[in-house]
Amino acid sequence: MGCGGLMPAKTAWQRGMHVLHRHKVRLFKRAMFWLFRRTIRITGMTRLYRDDGSECAYSPTQIMALSEAEFAFPRRWPDAVRFIGPALYTQSVDAPSPPFTEGRKHAWHPS
Secondary structure (H helix, E strand, C coil), rough: CCCCCCCCCCCHHHHHHHHHHHHHHHHHHHHHHCHHHHHHHHCCCCEEEEECCCEECCCCCEEEECCHHHHHCCCCCCCEECCCCCCCCCCCCCCCCCCCCCCCCCCCCCC
């Protein structure tokens, strides 16, 4: 039973299912943390959740979300979350053309 495709809850049944799914996700995270605890502890993490309920894997001071708040479902976000909008790369117009040799195949890689 997965959690995919959840929409904002409108009925008591949907809210109850969301609670169930949140518990399933937390149980899964706890199981993975326990199974890989030796490897994870090498990083300095000794527990999965902080006292305030936030995850130790994320910064307590700054989490950059590559989205806009308007695109996410209404919810409570941790204080550390900052929506910075989508990040797009546009190559400058005056960039030099990569060198090509006649008769050879090329794969261009920016250096």
